Amino acid sequence: MVTEVESLIYKIKERTGIDISLYGEKAFFTTKENYLPILKQFDFEDFLVDEELNKLYFKVEYKGVKFVAEIDGGEKEKVVAELILSVFENSYVKPNEFSEEAFLKTALEGETTKIQLQKYIKRKNIPPYRCFCLVALLGNHKVSDVLEILENYSSKGKDISLVLGEDFIVQVKFLDETASSVYQSPTEYAESLLKSVENELGYPIDVAVGAEVSSFLEVSTSYKQALSAMRMQENLEIKGEVYSFKGMFLSKILEEMPKHKIEEYIRTLVDDNAKTIFTDSEMILTAEEFLKNDLNFSETSRKLYLHRNTLVYRLDKIQKATGLDIRKFSDAVTFRLITLLYKTIY
Amino acid sequence: MSSLLLKNIYKVYPSGVTAVTDFNLDIEDKEFIVFVGPSGCGKSTTLRMIAGLEEITDGELYIDGVLMNDVEPKDRDIAMVFQNYALYPHMSIYDNMAFGLKLRKMPKEEIDARVQEAARILGLEMYLQRKPKALSGGQKQRVALGRAIVREPKVFLLDEPLSNLDAKLRAQMRTELTKLHHKLATTFIYVTHDQIEAMTMGTRIVVMKDGFMQQVDTPQNLYDYPINLFVAGFIGTPQMNFFDAKLTGTPDEVYVEFGDGKVLLPKEKVELIYNLEDYLNTDKEVKFGIRPEDLSDDERFVGKDGNPVIDVKVDVLEMLGAETLLYCKLKGDETDDVVDSTATMIAKVDARSKSAMGQNVKLSVAVKHCHLFDKETEMTIMARNLAQKEEFLANKPVADAE
Numbered sequence: 001m002v003t004e005v006e007s008l009i010y011k012i013k014e015r016t017g018i019d020i021s022l023y024g025e026k027a028f029f030t031t032k033e034n035y036l037p038i039l040k041q042f043d044f045e046d047f048l049v050d051e052e053l054n055k056l057y058f059k060v061e062y063k064g065v066k067f068v069a070e071i072d073g074g075e076k077e078k079v080v081a082e083l084i085l086s087v088f089e090n091s092y093v094k095p096n097e098f099s100e101e102a103f104l105k106t107a108l109e110g111e112t113t114k115i116q117l118q119k120y121i122k123r124k125n126i127p128p129y130r131c132f133c134l135v136a137l138l139g140n141h142k143v144s145d146v147l148e149i150l151e152n153y154s155s156k157g158k159d160i161s162l163v164l165g166e167d168f169i170v171q172v173k174f175l176d177e178t179a180s181s182v183y184q185s186p187t188e189y190a191e192s193l194l195k196s197v198e199n200e201l202g203y204p205i206d207v208a209v210g211a212e213v214s215s216f217l218e219v220s221t222s223y224k225q226a227l228s229a230m231r232m233q234e235n236l237e238i239k240g241e242v243y244s245f246k247g248m249f250l251s252k253i254l255e256e257m258p259k260h261k262i263e264e265y266i267r268t269l270v271d272d273n274a275k276t277i278f279t280d281s282e283m284i285l286t287a288e289e290f291l292k293n294d295l296n297f298s299e300t301s302r303k304l305y306l307h308r309n310t311l312v313y314r315l316d317k318i319q320k321a322t323g324l325d326i327r328k329f330s331d332a333v334t335f336r337l338i339t340l341l342y343k344t345i346y
Numbered sequence: 347m348s349s350l351l352l353k354n355i356y357k358v359y360p361s362g363v364t365a366v367t368d369f370n371l372d373i374e375d376k377e378f379i380v381f382v383g384p385s386g387c388g389k390s391t392t393l394r395m396i397a398g399l400e401e402i403t404d405g406e407l408y409i410d411g412v413l414m415n416d417v418e419p420k421d422r423d424i425a426m427v428f429q430n431y432a433l434y435p436h437m438s439i440y441d442n443m444a445f446g447l448k449l450r451k452m453p454k455e456e457i458d459a460r461v462q463e464a465a466r467i468l469g470l471e472m473y474l475q476r477k478p479k480a481l482s483g484g485q486k487q488r489v490a491l492g493r494a495i496v497r498e499p500k501v502f503l504l505d506e507p508l509s510n511l512d513a514k515l516r517a518q519m520r521t522e523l524t525k526l527h528h529k530l531a532t533t534f535i536y537v538t539h540d541q542i543e544a545m546t547m548g549t550r551i552v553v554m555k556d557g558f559m560q561q562v563d564t565p566q567n568l569y570d571y572p573i574n575l576f577v578a579g580f581i582g583t584p585q586m587n588f589f590d591a592k593l594t595g596t597p598d599e600v601y602v603e604f605g606d607g608k609v610l611l612p613k614e615k616v617e618l619i620y621n622l623e624d625y626l627n628t629d630k631e632v633k634f635g636i637r638p639e640d641l642s643d644d645e646r647f648v649g650k651d652g653n654p655v656i657d658v659k660v661d662v663l664e665m666l667g668a669e670t671l672l673y674c675k676l677k678g679d680e681t682d683d684v685v686d687s688t689a690t691m692i693a694k695v696d697a698r699s700k701s702a703m704g705q706n707v708k709l710s711v712a713v714k715h716c717h718l719f720d721k722e723t724e725m726t727i728m729a730r731n732l733a734q735k736e737e738f739l740a741n742k743p744v745a746d747a748e
Contacts, residue, residue, distance in 0.1 A: 145449070152434040152445065182435045182479055195432035199493070200446050202419030204399045289385055303539055305384040305580050309690060 005029060005062050008091055012084060020084065021070040022060070042068055046114055047081065049074050056081055060088045061113060082115070089115050104162055108133070108170060110220030117217050126216045127158050129174040132186040133222040134193070135230055137206040138167040145201050153193055170226075172219055175212065186212060190242040206230065208243035228252060250337065254344045262341050269338055274322040278342055286314045288339070291332055348410060348500035348533045349375050350396065355405035357391050357557075365391040367557045369405070378527050378534045380548035382541060382580075388557040389537045390505055396535065397426055397503050409500060424501045425494035429509045431486040433478040439465075440474040443492045457496075464495040467529060484515045488522075495530065504536045508543065520546055541580060545569075553577050567730075575633060575724040578717055584638050584671065587691040590721065591634035593625045600626065602634050602716070605676040609654035612714050618728040619718065620738055625727065632727065635717035641693035641709045643672065643701050648710045655708045661690065663703050670699045674709070 006029050009020040013031040021030035021037070028037045039057060041048065048057040051074055058081045060069045069084065071077060103120065106112050112120075120126070138146055143163055150161050150171055160172040173189060183189040186209040194207050210225030225245035232251055233243040245252070254262065270278055277283045286304065290311070293299040301311045315327060322338075324331040355369040366388040373379050381389035394400040396407060398419030407414045414422055433442050440461055447457045465471045468488045478486055487507060494502055504523075508516045524547050527534050538544055544551050545565040553560040553568065553576070561573040565581075572578035572586075579585045589604035593611075600611045600622070616622065624630055642648065649655050658674035672693040693709055701707045718727050729735035 148449070152437060155436065178435060178479075191430050192432045195428045195430045196434070198397075198399055199426055199428070199432060200449055202398060202422070202424075204394075285386065303385045305539075307585060 005065075005067075008062070008088070012087060018071055018080065018084075023068040023070065024065065039068060039070060047078060058085065059113070060085055062088055062091070085113065085115050089113070101162060104160065105164060108162075108220055108223040110224070114217065121216055127174050127176065128215060129158075129176050130212050130214055131172055131174045131216060131219060131222070132212045133210045133219060133226045134171045134173060134186070134190055135208050135223070135226045136169045136171075136193075137230065138169065139203075139205065140167070141201070141203050141205065143167070143169065146197055146205065149196050149200060150193065153189070153196070170223065172216070172222075185244075186210070187242050187244045187247065190244070194242060206233075206243070208233070208245070210245050250340055251344070254337075254340050257344075259345065262345050266338070266341055266345065269334075269341075270322075277318050277321045278338065283314060283318060284339065286311065287318060287326055287335060290315065290326060291336060295327060295329070295332060349373060350501065350533065350535075351406075351408040351411075352392075352396070353406040353408070355392070355395065355407065356403045357388070357395060357400060358403045365557050366395070369559055371552060371559070371562060373533060373535070376531050376533060378524075378536065378547055378549045380536045380538060380544040380551045381554060382538055382544040382551055383554035383560075384539065386556075387554040389539075389552075389554050392554075393503050393505055393535060393537050396501070397424055398422055423499050424503055425497045425499040426503045426505065427487075427490050427494050427507045429506045431478070431490045431510075433486060433489055435478055438475050438477060439470060439481070439489050439492075442478065442489055443496055446493060447496055460496040460498070461492075464492040467495065467526065468492050483511050484519060487511065487519065491523075491526070499532070501533045501535060502530075504534065506538055507536075508538075508540075516543075523547060541583070545581070553580060571726070571730045572717065573726055575635075575719050578635050578719070578726075582637055582639075584692045584694065586635045586637050586717070587641075588719075589634045589676075589691075591632050591718075593622070593632060593718075594627055597622060597626065602632075602713075602718070604634050607656040607676055609656070609711055609713050609716075611716075615714065615716065615728065617732065618730075618735060620727055620729060620735060631721040633719040633721050633724070635719065636711060636713075637715065638671070638692040638694035640712035640715045641691075641695070642712070643693065643695045643699055643707050643709055645700075648708050651710060653710045653712055653714075655710055658691065658693075658707060658709055660701050660703055660705050660707055663701065665697065667697060669697050670695050670701075672699070672701055672707075674707075677706070 005022065009022060009029060009031050013019060019031045021032065021035065022028065023037060023039055023042070038053065038055075044057070046058060049055075050057070054072060054074060056071050056073045056077045058069050060067050069081070071081060071084070073080070103112070107117060107120070136146065143166070146169060147161060147163070150169065153159075154161065154171075155174065155176050155178060158174045158176060162170045164170055173186070183192070190207045190209045194205065197203070197205050208226045208230035210222030210229070213219060213222045229243040229245040229248050232248045232255065286300075286306070289304055290300045293303065297308055297311060300306075301308045304311070306314075315325075318335075319325045322335070324335045326332040326335045350371075350373040352369055352371045352373075355366060356364070357366040358364045369388075369392055371379075381392060383389050391400055395402050398414070398417070402415050409422060434445065437445065443461045443464060444457045447460065461474070462471075465474055468491060470485070470488055470492060473481060473485060478489065481489065487510070490507070508519050511519060520543060527547075536543075536547060548565060550562060550564055551568055552562045555576050561568060561577045563571070568577060568581045572581060575588065579588070589607070591602050591604035593600055594603050595601045597616070598613075600616045602609050602611055619625070625632055657677040659677065660672050661675050662673040664671040664673070672695055674691050674693060676691065695701070719725060720727050729738060
């Protein structure tokens with residue numbers, strides 16, 4: 001195979017005059033004479049431009065083995081790189097067992113190249129709309145029943161539903177005109193679906209959604225976000241009807257912070273006085289309900305059955321102890337961050 | 347027939363959080379039961395346990411005498427309606443209503459008959475061929491109800507179904523739901539945090555707090571005989587005024603002393619106090635409760651209707667059209683803390699009231715409607731009637747009675 005790849009880049013050089021170098025996991029091939037590898041950074045998305053050295057790097061695949069390709073040039077040479085990518089793509093016959101489902105799975109996981117995705121979009125007539133991913137964990141419930149309900153929520157021939165494993169369904173929802181006019185957000189769509197399943201089938205399922213992306217080309221981003229939201233709700237025991245990546249974004253950032261750093265922040269932000277608030281379940285419930293109701297006094301006091309004045313009194317107490325007036329948006333954000341820091345640590 | 351029995355029901359989550367504690371309720375056929383309480387009180391969790399959407403950690407649930415704990419949700423013959431209409435956007439209203447029946451493989455003719463009948467009941471006949479987006483919020487909620495009706499379930503479970511609607515539509519839908527309940531003559535269990543919905547629709551109301559059932563009773567009884575401070579504060583808008591108080595005087599002439607106020611308790615009220623000797627001229631404090639509507643500033647009656655009078659200063663005045671709310675401070679209360687609710691009392695007076703902000707006024711206290719609670723236990727210390735008091739004293743443990 002080594003010789004096949006080498007002969008491929010020599011063939012390209014022969015016909016186009018373009019020098020190509022390939023960085024593999026354990027090998028390096030180049031059409032240049034006496035040329036040694038110079039690339040250090042392998043972690044990048046589709047392209048990497050090194051303006052200083054006038055090099056353009058991009059990812060290619062040959063018979064399932066991944067390489068980083070290097071050519072001379074910068075931004076302008078990306079077209080050339082696309083052509084080389086296409087040559088690599090078409091240089092061998094792919095095995096037939098790569099079914100559509102398997103392809104979609106690799107696409108969701110971000111394991112396909114942009115060109116492979118573009119080809120799929122063209123072949124399957126995938127609509128050019130914005131889209132997002134929804135993942136559903138069904139527990140012991142019947143996949144076919146939930147799929148039937150999912151189909152009812154789909155725009156015919158547009159949305160893609162995929163069964164991945166015994167109890168795991170993914171849907172790529174395209175936001176055509178109908179969907180955009182009916183649902184304000186992926187979360188609202190997912191809530192409707194969840195309620196329909198509970199209503200029609202009589203059992204609960206876990207549903208998570210990723211954020212909207214501009215087209216099917218970026219579907220893996222939304223899919224990974226949906227998976228991440230599902231995982232986070234399990235770890236953080238966040239209660240909610242639908243788990244959305246956007247809703248858990250703050251938790252995600254905090255989760256990735258080193259524990260000692262979080263403890264340091266808590267020490268700085270929460271003195272003994274403030275601690276009385278953050279360890280008082282009644283105060284925390286009041287504050288969280290106030291934030292949940294968009295800092296709305298009437299709605300919060302109604303939901304908590306508090307006299308409006310009692311609510312004001314408690315918010316004053318919170319302000320006195322923490323220095324944060326959560327009636328103000330900026331202080332409310334800080335308060336939310338501290339409560340999440342607490343949840344992450346304790 | 348569709349009666350429900352919830353016996354010692356508990357819900358404990360794996361994290362150890364207890365959402366519902368020892369819930370006991372006997373629901374009769376055709377009742378309209380409302381679960382009401384603040385966020386996180388366990389009302390929706392209880393409803394979801396009845397539906398089978400949440401597992402019951404401990405206790406027993408019976409429907410028509412049959413134990414339901416291990417019965418699949420779809421086999422419980424229950425239909426749910428949520429706040430989220432959850433309509434299929436690409437289906438017509440007819441198909442939306444029929445879908446659940448199709449899933450259950452019901453014959454076409456039967457489906458058609460049921461959908462047409464539900465549409466007739468809900469006034470949706472004209473909209474059957476429309477798509478959901480062509481309907482208003484209220485109409486969409488009616489379709490969601492229709493989807494439940496076509497199943498002809500034994501029990502309807504409704505989880506805050508009107509929360510998505512604006513105030514006007516909500517009021518309209520409240521009456522429609524009550525009519526629907528009468529038409530269908532089926533058991534309804536309704537969850538809400540809105541006490542007006544609870545009071546206007548429920549034949550009985552279950553008030554919940556922190557996972558515990560506080561009181562189960564008819565709306566009128568909840569208003570007249572709240573069992574504890576929480577229920578007293580929850581029922582009624584604006585909520586009942588509470589004052590820390592002491593009972594003084596003699597068994598024949600009992601006074602309630604609070605702040606600078608002192609009112610004579612009518613004899614018929616004194617007779618209802620369970621253990622007067624525990625409170626009369628002792629250190630044991632009580633909470634004196636009086637509803638805003640039981641205070642009056644009408645000069646024609648103040649001091650002349652036989653009710654005691656208290657002196658207050660009007661702090662804030664809210665004119666609501668049909669009535670006026672006076673936010674007052676008791677005489678002698680010089681605090682200037684507008685946010686401290688304990689310093690404020692509210693009187694709901696006639697819209698033609700002549701009281702003004704900053705003015706000292708006299709309020710007549712309709713003390714025959716007052717409430718007394720033990721300050722420590724927060725439970726009422728007054729029976730509804732003499733028979734209940736006698737029964738209570740007869741059943742009192744001997745050691746306690748001594």
